[in-house]
Amino acid sequence: MRAAPGLADYLADVEELLDRSVAGHPGLVAEIGTEALTAGGKRLRPMLTFLSAPADRAPSVVAGAAVELVHMATLVHDDLIDGASVRRGKAAAWSAFGAEAARATGDYLFARAFSELAADGDLAGVSALAEASLALARGEALQRRQRYDPDTTVDGYLERCSLKTGKLFEAACLLGGGSGDYGRLLGISFQIVDDILDCAGDSNETGKIPGTDLRDGTPTLPLLLAAQSDETVRAAIAGGPLEGVLVRVAATGALERSRAVALDYAIRARESLSGESRRRELEALADAVVDRNR
Amino acid sequence: MRAAPGLADYLADVEELLDRSVAGHPGLVAEIGTEALTAGGKRLRPMLTFLSAPADRAPSVVAGAAVELVHMATLVHDDLIDGASVRRGKAAAWSAFGAEAARATGDYLFARAFSELAADGDLAGVSALAEASLALARGEALQRRQRYDPDTTVDGYLERCSLKTGKLFEAACLLGGGSGDYGRLLGISFQIVDDILDCAGDSNETGKIPGTDLRDGTPTLPLLLAAQSDETVRAAIAGGPLEGVLVRVAATGALERSRAVALDYAIRARESLSGESRRRELEALADAVVDRNR
Secondary structure: OOOOOOHHHHHHHHHHHHHHHHHOOOOHHHHHHHHHHHOOOOOHHHHHHHHHOOOOOOOOHHHHHHHHHHHHHHHHHHHHHHOOOEEOOEEOHHHHHOHHHHHHHHHHHHHHHHHHHHHOOOHHHHHHHHHHHHHHHHHHHHHHHHOOOOOOOHHHHHHHHHHHHHHHHHHHHHHHOOOHHHHHHHHHHHHHHHHHHHHHOHHHOOOOOOOHHHHHOOOOHHHHHHHOOOHHHHHHHOOOOOOOHHHHHHHOOHHHHHHHHHHHHHHHHHHOOOOOOOHHHHHHHHHHHHHOOO | OOOOOOHHHHHHHHHHHHHHHHHOOOOHHHHHHHHHHHOOOOOHHHHHHHHHOOOOOOOOHHHHHHHHHHHHHHHHHHHHHHOOOEEOOEEOHHHHHOHHHHHHHHHHHHHHHHHHHHHOOOHHHHHHHHHHHHHHHHHHHHHHHHOOOOOOOHHHHHHHHHHHHHHHHHHHHHHHOOOHHHHHHHHHHHHHHHHHHHHHOHHHOOOOOOOHHHHHOOOOHHHHHHHOOOHHHHHHHOOOOOOOHHHHHHHOOHHHHHHHHHHHHHHHHHHHOOOOOOHHHHHHHHHHHHHOOO
């Protein structure tokens, strides 16, 4: 994807604001926040904010930073709950500092997002981000209900993707002034690909290391599709033995079928675009989301 | 304290909005949120919002509900971290439903507060509540740093009170259009009294059941003052044996000295008032906060 003129500058400005938002405050919260920040990430959400804005208008840097702050807050909180010890190749905040510190940091990043938007006078932004945050919390609750449940429907899984990922992508686009539909559909596509990668990553190739989702009992699309024809996979989702299960998942063709679903959502995202000035870039981004391998 | 004309109606309206905010959404989040809601509480913060408004102006119901939603979110999250099994006489959300559900519920209540204020067009309210939320997170982090540290200074303790309690009281008053100083000082007074009650409650009279703070290693004012003259109390804060420690705390006179500090803050809160139309009620509230025994 070729960078749209100004995107690099915009992302640099977002990064600077993120730095200031997080590191400008003393103590452990800043320390963990900075760790979460320097751990990096694709900054896909601020990118969406930029690309959703009219080409002749400078998009709000605060908006891009705010949506990323909420995303970072969910990562820190997820680590707290999941007990994931490594995120993006660095020790997760909770393991280095304890659950309490991770909770405080997540809450801080979350509040910071609203504080920045309010200081910017962006009431519509506050509203969009609050709605996305409500969806995130509902998605968390839904994930908990679906845990270890091999009878989770594909629709139930897709609803979870929409709540946990789609709505924040949607907010990122709305904050830029663009189409919410594009963002939501792209987010679902993105999440499906994430879930495929969790089943098929390099470290899983032998099938001896179960993916994070399988270990957590989180029923993802590839696992659910595989379970339709493989009772061992079905039992694994329900909490049974995990060894060799990812090889079985791959053998059912569930990864390819999941990828087809992800592609379908990416296509629908592209098709939802109409008058966006950066339409070509948004289309390319949708392609890149499906084609990525990390 | 005599209820100001309209206070009962206002609090009833707040309660109705809280009900709708929480229960209007399906699933576990609503269930836990409703549990947290029906567990009750003094609704002191919405009361502050009402009393801070000019007597001739109808204060915003959304503002009162939003500040209480943030307070409820912190209670649910505190339960998640502290492992407190009982809050307000009911099983804490986390113990009934698991840490993940409590986290999702806390996040939901938090986002709901901002969503309600944004829908109400109250940008100043969003700003005040976001600042208070940032302070809450910093207070959490400070509490973690002070844990098991008998060398925590009284100033450090008071800063924690200001961040964890004072700033949300301040926001409650600002949301009503009143004096932030009054709220912050009252909040510190309120927290000191809470900490005294944790050392001196009925169930602790034998000294055999250590208070929550002592068990958690949280250095509160009565514990710190007692530790100045009692090495056993000092060792208990640092994680040593707890049995009989609360009797020793009482014997040092630390409870009375702490109460004097609480009273001083309540007086300063009263003195910070100037043109508030409901000054008399606010003064009475400050007295009631210090005199309460639960």
